[in-house]
Amino acid sequence: MQDYPQYRSQQKLIHWLSAVLVILAFLLIMFKIILSHFLGGMPNIYLLHKSIGVLVFIVTIWRIKVIIQYGIPEVLDKHQRLQRILSKSTQGFIYIFLLIAPLSGYLMSSRPLNVFGLVSIPAIDMPNEFYLFFHSTHLISSYLLAVLILVHILGALYHYFWLKDKVLQSMLAK
């Protein structure tokens, strides 16, 4: 039995699953030209990017449901006020952008959303300016999400290597 607070195994599963999916969504876009040679062309890159984005959205809803049900362990001491504010606000904005990025991705297109070639979600019909608005929202929210994730990962490494506390271990298996 560990002597430090731990996330539930379900929360760890959601965290790492979501992390892998988001990173995949970014990598597909960042290396789309190289990857399109291996994945059968650009349409497949976008099909995968969008489908993975839909999974991110579903996993985020599940994550929020689990947090409402069980809460979040207090991995930082009460007196670490600044660190608590920084980590909680980074995490809070990550949740927000984990919802806005995929939602805006869906809303910016006038074509049905094909999920892994299995399900087709109809597009919402709206004036062109709205599509353009959601397109900008998608780009801005995705890049803000990337910055927050970078800050978040650096924070976790700072705790592990510099402060040498148990924050990182609270999110690792076992």
Ligand code: HEM
């Ligand atoms: C976690 C979810 C997602 C992330 C982090 C993400 C991130 C990104 C990023 C970084 C770009 C490149 C922007 C640029 O060209 O500079 C992009 C483009 C794009 N994304 Fe997503 N995305 C996500 C989900 C989705 C979803 C769910 C859809 C559609 C249903 C989607 C559709 C697209 C499309 C069509 C583009 C190309 C836009 C263009 O060429 O201007 N994305 N996304």
Ligand code: HEM
């Ligand atoms: C190497 C990559 C990563 C590491 C080492 C890491 C580490 C951690 C740690 C140690 C915590 C617990 C911190 C605390 O409660 O104060 C945490 C929580 C969290 N992380 Fe990460 N993380 C990584 C990637 C990501 C990514 C890519 C995302 C976004 C998709 C993310 C989103 C979150 C969120 C929202 C929380 C709050 C608790 C929860 O809902 O799971 N993390 N992370």
